[in-house]
Amino acid sequence: MGRALVTLDLSVDLGRGLILDNPILVASGTFGYGVEYGEVVDVQRIGAICCKGTTLKPRAGNPPPRVTETPAGMLNSIGLQNPGVKGVLERYAPHWAGWQVPVVVNVAGESVDDYVEVARRLEGQPGIAGIELNISCPNVGKGGLQFALDPDGAGAVTAAVRAATDLPLMVKLSPAAPDVRTIARAIADAGADALSATNTLSGMAIDRRRDRPLLGNTYGGLSGPALKPVALRVVYEVAQAVRIPIVGIGGVGSLDDVLDFMAAGAVAVQVGTAVFADPTLPVRLIDELAAHCRAEGLQTHRQLVGCALPARRERPSTKGVEYLP
Amino acid sequence: MGRALVTLDLSVDLGRGLILDNPILVASGTFGYGVEYGEVVDVQRIGAICCKGTTLKPRAGNPPPRVTETPAGMLNSIGLQNPGVKGVLERYAPHWAGWQVPVVVNVAGESVDDYVEVARRLEGQPGIAGIELNISCPNVGKGGLQFALDPDGAGAVTAAVRAATDLPLMVKLSPAAPDVRTIARAIADAGADALSATNTLSGMAIDRRRDRPLLGNTYGGLSGPALKPVALRVVYEVAQAVRIPIVGIGGVGSLDDVLDFMAAGAVAVQVGTAVFADPTLPVRLIDELAAHCRAEGLQTHRQLVGCALPARRERPSTKGVEYLP
Amino acid sequence: MKLLSGELLESRQLLPGQWLQRFHAPWLAGGAQAGQFVHVRTPDYSGLVLRRPFSINTFDRRSGEASIHFRVTGKGTEWLARMRPGDQIEMLGPLGRGFEVDPKSRHVLLVAGGLGMAGVRALADEALADNRQVVLLFGASTAREVYPSSLLPAEVEYVVATDDGSFGHSGRVTDLVGRYEAWADQCFACGPEPMLAAMARLAATRHQRLGVARLAGRGRGRQSPRGSSVARRRAWLQVSMEQNMGCAVGACLGCVIMGTDGPQRVCREGPVFASEEIEWDARW
C-alpha cells in the first residue's frame, strides 16, 4: 500500500515532449487564460490549461447574449473573441512561462493560412506548451467547422500546421462529422501528436418572448452533460481508428465521467462547462482519480484506458436478426 | 372571450388530406402501436400517433440492454424490433381503422426497395392515415442513416416512395446531417408532404463495470431534453429552406418547449421520451396550448408558427467583427 | 395499471444502503399481485428523465399500503432515499404479470439473491395466506447484507447463505436448492441474472435427478401456449427478470430479452417468466 502511494503514475504523454503530470485538463474557452480563476483554484495542479481560441487578428466576438442554459447543458456563441495571437503572446505568455502547469494554445482560423501563421508565431515562444487546433468551432460564420467535417480539409490543415511548427500538436474534433473516424485518420496521418474530442454541437434556443433566437448570434455550441453520450461515442469510435493519444471532452463533471472516457479510449480528459458550477472540480478530480487508482491497485491510470473497447471483448452484432413471429 | 372559446382552431394540415385535430403528436417508438397506454391515456385525443418503425420483414431488434438514461436524456438501441408490415397490418390496423386518432406508420428500411415495398403494402389499407419515412435511424447496421445524411439519397428514397403511394408522406430528418437544409430541400422537391425533425443523435454509454459499452448494441440514439437545442436548430434552419409543414421533435416536455418549436417554424410537435415519465403529457399539452392561445387572443396556434424566424426581424451578423484592442 | 400518487408513510434504512419505504397507495395495494412492479417517477432531480422500476415488496389491501425495498445504486434511488414521510411519490402500477401459483401447490420454494428479496417477499405473504408451506432461501455476499428474519412472517422457513460464510451456509444460495427440490411443488426465484440462470439449469435437470416422469405435464403443456398463465403454473420454476426500462407498459421495446419464442418484454410478458420461456444463452 505504502509503495503504491509512492509509485502511482498519472502522467500523460501527449507526444513531442508534452508530458502532463496528470490527465485532467481544462477545456478551451472555459478557463480563459488561466489567470481568471487564480483566486479560487490551485491552477498549477491542473494537468494542462487549454486557453481560449486564438486567431491571427483580434476578434470582438458575437453580440450578446452569448450564453444560455439548456437541459443539462449550455449554449455558447462567444464567436472567438480574443486579442489575437500577438495580444495573447504579449499579455499572457510571460505569465505562463513562469508556471508549472503547461498551457496549450487553442488556435482557430478561417483559412489554412490563418492557422499556419498563428502556429508560426507561437513557435519557440516561452510559455507555450503546445497547440490545440480548433478546426471545429461552430460559432463563426466561415471557417473552422468546414475543416472538421471533411477528411481532406482536416488532413490539409493539420499537415500545413505540422510543417510550420515543432510544437506538440493536438487537433480537436467536431462531434458533427458524419464519420468521425475518417477525419481522425486523416489528422493522424497528417502528423498530429494527439486528438481531443469533442467540441460542441450546433444548437439554438428561443428568446423568452419567442420573437427571436435567444443568442445574439442565433446559433450556439451545445456543451455540458447533455453532450457526453455523443462525445463518448466519438472517443470510442476514434480510439479504434487511430493510435495517437485521445483527450476526451464533453460533459465531464465527476470521476465516473472521467472513468467512462478512459474506458472508451481517452488517456486524459478536459473539463469545460462543469468548471462554471464548480471551479475546484478539475483539481478534485485529480485527487479522486488517484484515490480510485490506488483503491484498484493500479500503477497508473493508463491501465484503465480503452477497457471498454471491443478488442478486449466479444463484439456484439450490430443489427437485429430477423425472426418469424 | 366566449366566441374565442368556440372558434379556436388547433388543426394542422400535414398535406394530402392528413388534417390533425391538434398539433400534439406522439413520436415513433415511444408510444408503441397506440394500444399499450390505453389504460392511462385518453389516446383518442392525441393529434396523431406515429407508430413504431415498421420494416418489410419482422425484426427481433438488438440485444439488451436497449435503453439507458443519460443527463437530461436517454439512449435507445431497439434496433427496429417490429413484426413487419404484414404483422402490423394484421394486428394493429384493424384497431386503428375504428379510431378517431390518425395513426401514421413510421417506415424504415435498408434499401429504397424496402421502403417502397412497405409503402405499397400500406397503401389503401384501412386505419393507415399516413407514412413517416424514417430515413434517419442510427440504430441499425446498414440502412436508414445513410439516406438522411446525403441529399441525393434522401431525395431518391422520397421520390421512390412518393411514386409508390398516395398516402400523406412525412419524412423524418436526422440531426446529424452536416447541412440539413440541402437534405430538406431534396426531400421537399421529391414530393414529400411534410417533414419531421428530428430523430436521435448517435451516442453511447459505458457499462458500470467499465469493461464494455452499456448497450448491447454499443451505440444508441440520444433523445430527450438534451437533444432539444439541436432539434430546435434543425427546425429553425429547415423552416427557412422549405415551404412544406414541419413537425418538431426532440425533448418536448412542456408547453414552453412546444412554443419554442413553433416559434422556430414547426406547425406541430411530437412528444417522445417525455411520455415515459409522464404518459398524460401529450393530452395535457393540447389543453395547455389551447389555454395559451386563448389567453393570447389567438384564433389558431398557427399564428405562433415561425415567429422567431429571421424574416420577421433584423438578422444579426453571424460573425464577430475584428477590432484593435 | 394506473397513474397514482403514493404518500410516503415511512422510510427507513433496512440494511447498509438499502431502504424500505411504505406508502399509502390504496389503488396499488388493492390491485397488486405478488411479482408485479411499480414505475416510480423522480421529478426535476438532476436531469433524470426515466422512471425507476421497483418490485412491489409488500401490499396490504385492507390498509391500502404497499412497500418497496431498494438499494441506492445511482441518482434515481438516491433521490428516492431522500424523500420524507408526507411526500407524495408519483407511481405507475401495478405493472407486468406476477407469479402464477398453482392452486394445488402445497410446498412453495422461494429463492432470493440480495435485492431479489423484494421480488419474492410479497409471494411469501400470499402463499401463507393461502395455507401453503413456504421455504425461503436467501443469498447475500456477507452477514451485514442479510435480510433480517424479523421482517419475515414467522411461518416462513428462512435459510441463508453468504458468499463469505459469515452467516448461514457458506457459498451460493443455489447450493441450497437441492435439499428442497423434491419437496417443492413450485419454485420462484428473483435475483441477479447469473443466479437465475443457475436456477434454470437446476430446474431443467431436476426431473432427471428426481426421476419424476414429466410426460403427463408435458402433454397438458402442449395445450396451453408457452407464456400463458396455465403453462407458467405448470412450470416448476418461475423467475423474475430485470431489464432497463423506458415505458414499463410494453410500448417502447426497451426492456426486451430473448425468449425461446422470440423477443419478450420484461415489463409486459414479465417480469415473471417460466424458466423455459427464457433463452438463457441468447445469441441475437
Added chain:
Amino acid sequence: MKLLSGELLESRQLLPGQWLQRFHAPWLAGGAQAGQFVHVRTPDYSGLVLRRPFSINTFDRRSGEASIHFRVTGKGTEWLARMRPGDQIEMLGPLGRGFEVDPKSRHVLLVAGGLGMAGVRALADEALADNRQVVLLFGASTAREVYPSSLLPAEVEYVVATDDGSFGHSGRVTDLVGRYEAWADQCFACGPEPMLAAMARLAATRHQRLGVARLAGRGRGRQSPRGSSVARRRAWLQVSMEQNMGCAVGACLGCVIMGTDGPQRVCREGPVFASEEIEWDARW
C-alpha cells in the same frame, strides 16, 4: 472572490414572486462593496449546469450577514425560492466591480427599476453611513410591485413611479430624474436595459440642460483611463448592467457587451460601468 457556503437564515416572499433571503456568510459580507454580486449554485436540480448571478442586496460586516432579493423567473430561482432556513447555499463572491462613490459627493441619486432595487439597495446603506443624502427613485409596473418603504432606511427620500399610476407618479421612473439632476452629485442606476439607456441619454445631455461647464472634469478624465475607478467616480451616472453569465470571473467571455472601448465583461469590468463606457446602440 471566494467559494463559500452561506447558511440561509431567512427566506420570505417580499412581493408577489419576489423573495428576500438572508444568509450567514461572513466572508461575503466582510468583503462586499455595494454593486457587487454573487454567483449562486443550484446543485442537482433539474439538470441545471450554470450558477445564477444576484446582486448583493444588503450586507452587514458586523453580523456577517448578506442578503439577496430576487424574482422567480425560471428553474434556478424556483429552486432557490424552495430553500429553507438552515440550508447551505454554495456561493462564489463577491464578484465584479461595485459602485464608485466620489468621496466629495454629498447628494446621491439612486434610480431603480423593478428588481433593479437589489442592485442599488446596498448603496443606500453605504451612502447614508458616509453621511450623504440619498434620494431613491423607484419604478414598477403597478402598486403591488412597489418595494415597501419599510425596508428602506428612514433617511432615504423614496419616490415611486408606477406605469399604470396606481401608486406615486404615473409613468416612468426616468420621468422623475429631471427634478433631481441638478441636486445630485452622482447618480447610480439599476434596472432593465431600456431604462438604463434612457438614463444614459439623460446623463449625456444633462450638462447642456444645466449649463454646467464640464471642461474641468473632462480635462482630469483624460488622465485617468476610461473604466478606471477614478474615471468612474467622475462620471455623473453609473449603471449596473445585466447579461447572461457562464463563469462570472472573466474567463468565458459569455457576459460581454459592447463598450465604447471594445468588448467589456459585465462580470469583471462591471457589472457597474460609467454610462459613457457603454456603447448603447452597439452594432457588432
